[in-house]
Amino acid sequence: MMQNPALHYHQLSSYERSKMDSHALDWENEPSVYKEYPGGEVFPIPLEVKMPPVSVFELFQPQLREENPPPLSFDLLGQIMLLAEMLTGRARHANGEIWFRSVASAGALYPCELYVACPGIAGLSAGLYHYRVKKPALVQIRTGNLLPELFEASAPDESRLVFLVSAIFFRSSWKYRDRAYRYHLLDSGHLLENLLLALRAFSFAAQVESNFDDQRVNDVLAVDSRREACLALVRVPFTPPAATETAVPLSPADGLSRRSQVAAREKFYETIQQIHQATSSSLLSGRKKVPVDDFWSRYRPVAGQSDKEIAPPVTVNEVCSYPDVLLHRRSRRNFVSDEPLSTSSFHVVISLVAEAVASPSFASLGLTCGFLVGSVAGTEPGFYALKTADQSLTLVAAGNFLSHMAHACLDQRWLGKAAVHILLFTDLTALENAVGARGYRDVMLAAGRLGQRLYLGAAALELGCCAVGAFYDREAVEVLELPESTNLLYLLAVGPVKK
Ligand SMILES: Cc1cc2nc3c(=O)[nH]c(=O)nc-3n(C[C@H](O)[C@H](O)[C@H](O)COP(=O)(O)O)c2cc1C
Known part of the structure; x- marks a missing residue:
């Protein structure tokens, strides 16, 4: 039995720019x-x-x-x-x-x-x-x-x-x-x-x-x-x-x-x-917790920046009728770079993710969330750490990384025009060592759940959202100088779109 099968799979299924081959779809056999x-x-x-x-x-x-x-x-x-x-x-x-x-x-x-x-x-x-x-x-x-x-x-x-x-x-x-x-x-x-x-x-x-x-x-x-x-x-x-x-x-x-x-x-x-x-074998018994905030302790916050507190979640707003939002949820990629995301919408987006990431079932998987801010009113562009323990966003690298990330996402250039990218990652080695290969299922299911929340939240705010599962794995991590042990699981882009 291979030692870390989930890590092995994730690496084996990684995209590498120099190794992409074309794969014609067999429409006869769709x-x-x-x-x-x-x-x-x-x-x-x-x-x-x-x-x-x-x-x-x-x-x-x-x-x-x-x-x-x-x-x-x-x-x-x-x-x-x-x-x-x-x-x-x-x-x-x-x-x-x-x-x-x-x-x-x-x-x-x-x-x-x-x-x-x-x-x-x-x-x-x-x-x-x-x-x-x-x-x-x-x-x-x-x-x-x-x-x-x-x-x-x-x-x-x-x-x-x-x-x-x-x-x-x-x-x-x-x-x-x-x-x-x-x-x-x-x-x-x-x-x-x-x-x-x-x-x-x-x-x-x-x-x-x-x-x-x-x-x-x-x-x-x-x-x-x-x-x-x-x-x-x-x-x-x-x-x-x-x-x-x-x-x-x-x-x-x-x-x-x-x-x-x-x-x-x-x-x-x-x-x-x-x-x-x-991943069909059970979770290891006595399920240990994969420490999440430890991840961010490797980063020094950017000097002179105070942490942003995460605002309490929004409750009722009649434009957000649940069945309507479901009906209108779609992937939207026509982001407009000249219209910043409002501070209040940004706070809602953060709280959508922050609550879930901090919940015991998600936190125990070491699911970690970072924000790449491009164009948000009143917020400096940069890479922000979502720290669950103190419910804050901390700037860990200043600069606009969105077009670099778009390049790392198989050159899906429209990503560069989004207001924010929400990145979900984990340390698969730590996860597997703590709970076994089945943890891979759990952490990916959790990432998918967050993705759907973001889609619905964005639709309710009349913002665009699109999930991205296609990226050159190593390049995406390198854009942010994340440690090599970091595994990017999923990325979602959110922001104002052409009406
Ligand atoms: C796991 C996952 C990965 C996705 N990856 C990409 C992607 O890399 N690029 C992209 O343009 N859309 C991506 N999408 C969006 C899908 O293309 C989209 O959901 C699908 O076409 C259905 O359209 P709809 O979301 O508008 O209903 C992804 C969606 C999911 C759920």
């Missing part, structure tokens, strides 16, 4: 982005979202929302699924068309699938359901209460409803080859965050579980685990209805696994199989 279960009973979800107005910013604060959920029914569950992932717009291209969704996805390849294991609620009998995103519906793929199987596989507790997020590997590896596992995880994080916000919108508390027995869970899902694998579970406690129904027998999973195939000729990337296997 993977389908819609999984089908023909023959399964279909429960259509009405497209209309019925919910009291709620600001997206309120949803970012669990303490404001997670109490007294209404009784769970199919209608409500359908609304939650719809909010988690819905089609929002269409574009044509030379080889066909793309339907965009309320979640961002690397290359719009949408590798993720969403399922729910339900013990039986009003309007829906016990079973495993696949969420059909096109013509929204829950499609029953297995009958019976599968929760005991899942609970044995993950930590036992009284949770009743379990959502499962999976990724179909070939959908992204068709284009991104070995690097695709990064995107399977980041994309899953985006979907996970959307699901958690949807649950919170209806006052449900939820718990993300990434440390489960992979084989058992994939068996319950009945996927072909070489092609598709569950990457995260979300457990939601609710008050079950009085038991009136007789128990539904568990149906066999015959034939379901072939549904994980999404193209006629699929290529299996050994690198992806290997890293997925390596």
Whole structure:
């Protein structure tokens, strides 16, 4: 067994300017982005979202929302699924068309699938359901209460409803080859965050579980685990209805696994199989914390600059209606360099990330956040450290680094015109040594979750936002003279865009 498989994978899937080869896409073999279960009973979800107005910013604060959920029914569950992932717009291209969704996805390849294991609620009998995103519906793929199987596989507790997020590997590896596992995880994080916000919108508390027995869970899902694998579970406690129904027998999973195939000729990337296997072993017990603020102790703050305190998060603002924001969230790259980001918007953007990065589950992964400030009213351009312990931003290097970073991001020049870049990185060696290879999944899922928050927060502020997973890894770290042990995981650009 290799010593640090996650670090090895991250290095192996790094981009290097001198080693980029062209990779023509095989359009004849383009993977389908819609999984089908023909023959399964279909429960259509009405497209209309019925919910009291709620600001997206309120949803970012669990303490404001997670109490007294209404009784769970199919209608409500359908609304939650719809909010988690819905089609929002269409574009044509030379080889066909793309339907965009309320979640961002690397290359719009949408590798993720969403399922729910339900013990039986009003309007829906016990079973495993696949969420059909096109013509929204829950499609029953297995009958019976599968929760005991899942609970044995993950930590036992009284949770009743379990959502499962999976990724179909070939959908992204068709284009991104070995690097695709990064995107399977980041994309899953985006979907996970959307699901958690949807649950919170209806006052449900939820718990993300990434440390489960992979084989058992994939068996319950009945996927072909070489092609598709569950990457995260979300457990939601609710008050079950009085038991009136007789128990539904568990149906066999015959034939379901072939549904994980999404193209006629699929290529299996050994690198992806290997890293997925390596991250399938449990987190090391007695999970240690990877120290985050230690990272910044290597930097001396720029002399004469006082730390910026992070302002408390914004609460209600009617332009930020949550379903509207979801519908209008898109990747926007048409940044305008002559309009600085306002101080108040900058504070909101910081607080969106700061709260999450400081939360125990994220902080224990050593997920570290830095800001590259280009054009923000009243803020000197430079590289700022987000210090979670004292909730402050500290200037650690003065200067405008955005166009250098754009160069390091495969020369995506539009990045140079954004107001800020938000960088998410970690020290993978320290992470793996502390919690094992599975920590890689957790930290990438966490980065994806932050990415989705930033997208939604930016949309609510009528700012542009675009995620960037494509960068020359070493160059990106060198731009900021970060220590060699730093691994950049994800970058997001935010700022005013052309109206
Ligand atoms: C993990 C991830 C990586 C991405 N990397 C890039 C990138 O390097 N460059 C870019 O222009 N867009 C990038 N995007 C944005 C996607 O291209 C975009 O989400 C997708 O085309 C769907 O469009 P939409 O976000 O407008 O719905 C990335 C998105 C995700 C989730």
